[in-house]
Amino acid sequence: MRRHYATIKDIAHALNISVSTVSRALRDTYDVSADTRKMVLEMATQLNYKPNFNATGLVKNSTHNLAVILPAITNYYFSTVFTGIQEVAYSHNYNIILYVTNDDAARELNIIRNLSLSSLDGLLVSVSSQAGSCEHFQEIIDDGIPVVFFDRVADITTSKVMQDDYNGAFEATEHLISNGYKKIAHIAGPEGLTFTTSRLNGYLDALRKHNMPIRKKWILHSGFSQECGENDLEKLWKLNDKPDAIFSVNDRKAVGVIVALKRKNIVVGKEVGVIGFTNDPMSAIISPSLSTIAEPAFEIGKKSCQLLLQHIKKKNFIPEEIILPGKLIIRESSIRS
Amino acid sequence: MRRHYATIKDIAHALNISVSTVSRALRDTYDVSADTRKMVLEMATQLNYKPNFNATGLVKNSTHNLAVILPAITNYYFSTVFTGIQEVAYSHNYNIILYVTNDDAARELNIIRNLSLSSLDGLLVSVSSQAGSCEHFQEIIDDGIPVVFFDRVADITTSKVMQDDYNGAFEATEHLISNGYKKIAHIAGPEGLTFTTSRLNGYLDALRKHNMPIRKKWILHSGFSQECGENDLEKLWKLNDKPDAIFSVNDRKAVGVIVALKRKNIVVGKEVGVIGFTNDPMSAIISPSLSTIAEPAFEIGKKSCQLLLQHIKKKNFIPEEIILPGKLIIRESSIRS
DNA sequence: AAATTCACCGAGAACGTTACCGATTCATTA
DNA sequence: TAATGAATCGGTAACGTTCTCGGTGAATTT
Structure with missing residues (x-):
């Protein structure tokens, strides 16, 4: 059976302090003394504590998850773009949930509809070639979730990154x-x-x-x-x-x-x-x-992800269109x- | 600002029934009449209700997320394997979080260490070529999280899928x-x-x-x-x-x-x-x-994912080693x- | 010496969902 | 007629975390 991970409660109990203090010690140094902070951190590693993102996601209404939706991954261009995306996501501690549409509009729609938007901070998408309506993307944007298009963009006012x-x-x-x-x-x-x-x-x-x-x-x-x-x-x-x-x-x-x-x-x-x-x-x-x-596939990936992260940080980020030159x-x- | 999604509370309130009933109506038909179930389902679509996986994950201690860890995605083999994985994950309603190690052992270790295991149901991995110790994988398995290796396998007793x-x-x-x-x-x-x-x-x-x-x-x-x-x-x-x-x-x-x-x-x-x-x-x-x-890259991907899903379903699934022939x-x- | 400030900490509610247990109704049985 | 049972529903605690608020004691000011 699956073992129970150590929680901040366990840390609090082990140190005989409150959970609030542990919580504060674990992220900011705000309102917590250097001593207790050190204590907590040590106990955390000792108990092999891992934060539960379901819990943080619940209260903060944000996880560190990004969704990437693209037509295929088995070709040079998209796999390289993805690598670029992954690179900046990794350095900012974001996870990437990857969906492959097989360039099929119906599947794309299905993926979008079943997206667990409540556990997603943003979306990076390259649309399928079978042109359909884009309202499903518009709905997501209306819900307040940042979306950045790359390469194959849709006719929607949001940030886009593409080659020239x-x-x-x-x-x-x-x-x-x-x-x-x-x-x-x-x-x-x-x-x-x-x-x-x-x-x-x-x-x-x-x-x-x-x-x-x-x-x-x-x-x-x-x-x-x-x-x-x-x-x-x-x-x-x-x-x-x-x-x-x-x-x-x-x-x-x-x-x-x-x-x-x-x-x-x-x-x-x-x-x-x-x-x-x-x-x-x-x-x-x-x-x-x-x-x-x-x-510039790799740069397109990096730039798209950077843009998305900016969108996520600032609530009212003005959409940008970035065009990178080819050679x-x-x-x-x-x-x- | 990000809009607030409709919750089961909203549904309950709109229909003047309790949250428990809504919750039951939404998944099983257990202990709920056909009428109320229909009512709830209709109201759910009307309010554009989307389940919050952070919440369900919290209480059920399981999400529908799989992690895939591989050295690179920019080559034919791995991208095809991934497509196979994606295919069965998609049909079983699982999401895939993809990590690329760039064939770097240090990065692989870092990814593993920072993995949000509490929001992961299983792991699919192809190890980096710089042979290191495998104890970080062993720890995860000891924690009760199913792991399946493919192609580049580690010397650990768990399921493996590879070509001949x-x-x-x-x-x-x-x-x-x-x-x-x-x-x-x-x-x-x-x-x-x-x-x-x-x-x-x-x-x-x-x-x-x-x-x-x-x-x-x-x-x-x-x-x-x-x-x-x-x-x-x-x-x-x-x-x-x-x-x-x-x-x-x-x-x-x-x-x-x-x-x-x-x-x-x-x-x-x-x-x-x-x-x-x-x-x-x-x-x-x-x-x-x-x-x-x-x-048989595509089949290796499919088979690995199927095996992982079996591991997840049955707590004490006996590890299998599957070897697929080449041509x-x-x-x-x-x-x- | 009294009043004010400051640094630090704890209690409790909340996030959205599920699980458990008890309550209610209505029909069925002894 | 009273007791039993099934079907359906509601209340409440829990999951792990963060946030707001209030409360200490000590240090500083007047």
Whole structure:
């Protein structure tokens, strides 16, 4: 059977003092003498005392728990963001409860609905790609629980942290242009996601700036997997007027593109340029290696969590939107020579 | 300010009945009429009632929280295991608190020591590779909190779930042998980790079975990163008697080996065979593609969590050790022709 | 010497929920 | 008719902690 942990009552009884004094000694040095404080602390370690967060949570109406909700953890980007979150949470003594939605809107909703909000101090979320209504998030915010969005944000007034999707896409496209590619296609993300639009706009504006042709058939929307990238390329290659370069919304799809091109014995880089987005480690491994826009995933995680902690501390913290810059990484897949 | 959630008191007051009745109506149908139960349930949804787990946890001395402690989340194996854990936890309405140790023994210890055990129903852990003492885990088990180890297990009598490291290594090595490689080296994991030993033994026994040479200089211990793999290959290639094949303890190091070999213009497969362990998606992407032993990561996660839940349910559950088989996946890196 | 301040401590209520025990009603049985 | 039993409900204590308030005794001031 589960053993009973030592409580502050036990400490009080052992020292023949009151629980209030023990309680005060254990956290602040307020209204307690140095001697008793020392006594209490020693007895606490001796009895192997561990604070009961259920009890503190009950009276203070706050625990040290943060919830993180994201579509998946099995990819470079999200796992790195999470590591960043974890890093600042750990250093501030917060616990993280992680929920994975599998990019499924129904599951996301279910998780939100069953969330034990009374034992949560804040929420960090990246929404699922199947765009639904966001009222369930709004309700939580209305309840007074701080929420910070990252990467995939919802249209709600609260703090958000993301990479510079527009400029990253612009830079990627411009890089292809400056390397002599003339017919640039874009393999985009699912519609309805904010950064899908941002990256699409960056791509379009870069084409416009350099008077390059914009063709609707060269813009394909689909999921994030490598398989989606392969399928999209097959679609493009059924066209009469094929593109000579592809800007992919992420690296995994770009890998799919490269794989499909290699199957067709098309020389990636020389014949068809490819550039991705993320800087997934895979992009350096594949050959030819994949040019990409490096996302500051770890920093996004850290920044989101820092922001959330500020929200928690100050009741009326003004929402902030933080946009972190990406970085163009040039490898073999986008170089003609 | 944070809004006050509706409590069972509010429900009781609104319906002019007692809190005890509301409490009973809310969970079991025991000692409460169908009518009042219906009334309570309706009022609960109307008031948007959410149970306060701090309160229930306090009196029942149990929450629905599981802790998962693992070295890193930014790699295929652990993130997939976690997804498996999450899957069964979600379907049983358990929350997962995730801690990442960064493979740092000191941090692991710190996390364990500061664990809020009073609000935890069980623990799932994969230990850090810097072998230390395991008494901190033993203490937790002695306290009556169920612990299940997975993958990297500690020498403690409790339930464990892992892949068949010995036979996987044996099979991988035998595969290299049957493909005509004569001088097989092993790039092993950090010493002191259980599966490092298991895979090493599988490798050695396969060599013995086929009367192949065993050379101490062909066995290198180091970390799990790609860089470690590259370094280890450089070391091997400084030897007078170089191996003609390499069995790597995991795929990331095997990738490092392939990268280093390609840098030396050595044809992987034809000249030097390489095989890994894990079946990281990267192994299919790299060229030449990497042969490997596929680990049942997702199943390991699911099984571990199921086992933990059984421990939690039955107070005196007998510890089980579950070993799931791997699967040889043959790709280009281990084929001579 | 009396009054005031200060440092320290204890008693008790509260947080939201469940468990235990007793009370009430109503129908059933001897 | 009285006693028994079942079904349903309420009161109260408890879980471990914090918070507010009031109460000591000693030190300081007037």
